[in-house]
Amino acid sequence: MINLNLNIDKVLDFVSFNEIESFQPEIDKHFKTLFNKTGKGKNFLGWINLPSEIDKNLIKDIESDAKKMREIADVFVVIGIGGSYLGARAVIEALSHNFNNLLETGKNPLILFAGQNIGEDYLADLLDILDKKDYAITVISKSGTTTEPAIAFRIIKNHLENKYGKQEAKNRIIAITDKEKGALKELSEKEGYKTYIVPDDVGGRYSVLTPVGLLPIAVAGFDIKKLITGAFEMLQLNEATSSMGKNPVALYAATRNALYNKGKTTEIMVNYQPTLFYLTEWWKQLYGESEGKENKGIFPAGVSFTTDLHSMGQYIQEGLRNIFETVLSVKNSKRDLRIPEDKKNLDKLNYLAGEKINYVNKMAETGTMLAHVDGDVPNIRITIPKIDEENLGQLIYFFEMACAVSGYILGVNPFNQPGVEAYKKNMFALLGKPGFEKETNEILKKVN
Numbered sequence: 001m002i003n004l005n006l007n008i009d010k011v012l013d014f015v016s017f018n019e020i021e022s023f024q025p026e027i028d029k030h031f032k033t034l035f036n037k038t039g040k041g042k043n044f045l046g047w048i049n050l051p052s053e054i055d056k057n058l059i060k061d062i063e064s065d066a067k068k069m070r071e072i073a074d075v076f077v078v079i080g081i082g083g084s085y086l087g088a089r090a091v092i093e094a095l096s097h098n099f100n101n102l103l104e105t106g107k108n109p110l111i112l113f114a115g116q117n118i119g120e121d122y123l124a125d126l127l128d129i130l131d132k133k134d135y136a137i138t139v140i141s142k143s144g145t146t147t148e149p150a151i152a153f154r155i156i157k158n159h160l161e162n163k164y165g166k167q168e169a170k171n172r173i174i175a176i177t178d179k180e181k182g183a184l185k186e187l188s189e190k191e192g193y194k195t196y197i198v199p200d201d202v203g204g205r206y207s208v209l210t211p212v213g214l215l216p217i218a219v220a221g222f223d224i225k226k227l228i229t230g231a232f233e234m235l236q237l238n239e240a241t242s243s244m245g246k247n248p249v250a251l252y253a254a255t256r257n258a259l260y261n262k263g264k265t266t267e268i269m270v271n272y273q274p275t276l277f278y279l280t281e282w283w284k285q286l287y288g289e290s291e292g293k294e295n296k297g298i299f300p301a302g303v304s305f306t307t308d309l310h311s312m313g314q315y316i317q318e319g320l321r322n323i324f325e326t327v328l329s330v331k332n333s334k335r336d337l338r339i340p341e342d343k344k345n346l347d348k349l350n351y352l353a354g355e356k357i358n359y360v361n362k363m364a365e366t367g368t369m370l371a372h373v374d375g376d377v378p379n380i381r382i383t384i385p386k387i388d389e390e391n392l393g394q395l396i397y398f399f400e401m402a403c404a405v406s407g408y409i410l411g412v413n414p415f416n417q418p419g420v421e422a423y424k425k426n427m428f429a430l431l432g433k434p435g436f437e438k439e440t441n442e443i444l445k446k447v448n
């Protein structure tokens with residue numbers, strides 16, 4: 001059953017339903033192109049059938065390795081960047097206790113991340129923690145050549161070998177990479193690490209339902225089968241229909257493109273639950289890297305409310321009117337906490353006594369939506385009943401499919417990322433990487 005609901009009532013003052021509906025023929029065409037794998041980036045459409053085609057033995061293998069890791073490690077370090085860590089982090093944080101790192105239940109290993117930055121202090125601080133904890137790691141890189149995770153892996157691998165000895169260190173390393181190419185593949189083979197494959201036809205930002213996301217999520221203690229079930233339910237709906245009246249993917253893709261055509265060039269993903277912060281980060285990568293090319297694309301931004309209402313709220317209410325919001329609304333909280341009665345009522349909160357905190361959050365959400373719409377910020381609302389594996393699975397597939405369709409509407413290839421190479425070329429030239437001698441000479445003229 002599809003639990004996800006999409007509401008576009010609060011955009012209709014800005015674009016008419018007819019304008020949104022006019023995308024239907026195009027959307028039908030793009031659905032066909034995607035499922036037939038005949039369009040731009042057609043070699044990177046492996047994600048589209050993943051939820052129905054995922055091998056049961058692979059799931060068993062992942063679950064069994066996750067169990068092993070959970071037995072031997074209090075901390076599990078996920079080394080990767082971009083699509084090689086954001087999906088896992090999004091799901092793990094959405095499902096975790098807000099203060100997981102301070103909980104001492106001993107049930108779930110603490111998942112920490114590395115290789116997603118080049119912060120010297122970050123890595124050195126991480127080693128301080130790893131000195132004191134029993135830990136294991138996974139290193140994830142599809143290309144197997146990305147600098148940030150390669151540096152982090154070299155440092156943590158040394159630490160691990162010094163701490164446990166070379167032989168035991170091998171039991172504590174799982175590599176996830178390409179099936180045949182890249183430095184990580186070669187290294188893993190030479191060292192004899194357990195290895196999982198990132199399928200050739202699945203790009204990083206679409207890889208959360210491969211071992212890239214599934215292994216860390218399983219190690220964290222969450223049910224990867226339910227996550228896949230959720231994605232499968234959304235896949236089934238998308239196989240069945242591309243009609244906007246029946247499929248929220250089609251409606252979301254059409255609505256955001258209709259708004260873009262009206263000059264609403266920034267989409268702000270709004271959450272009201274702190275655990276959804278990384279889901280927004282994952283969404284930002286998915287949409288930013290897929291659509292932002294050929295001088296086109298909606299700029300994906302994110303805010304966490306009500307926190308950011310006390311900072312970014314001012315801009316959203318009264319700044320440049322080129323924005324729209326997509327609110328990710330979660331109906332029910334996991335916990336039940338109510339505002340207590342206070343005899344003195346000095347804080348004047350007794351009018352809320354007995355109410356759930358979630359009720360106050362919901363009123364803030366509705367009030368904010370109305371205020372922002374009054375301030376000329378159209379609002380799309382996506383509602384899920386609660387944060388759990390199945391709903392997250394639906395949401396992930398929903399956003400992936402809508403992103404692919406949106407990219408095709410825009411006329412770009414949503415599955416490549418040529419723009420991310422420019423900084424790498426300059427960095428390698430500045431670092432004097434072998435093979436970049438010509439670029440080094442050129443760039444030094446610019447910086448001196």
Ligand code: PA5
Nearest residue numbers: 082083084141142143146204205
């Ligand atoms: O979506 C993408 O393709 C990128 O974000 C990559 O995932 C990211 O650059 C990491 O690449 P790799 O897994 O090859 O190290």
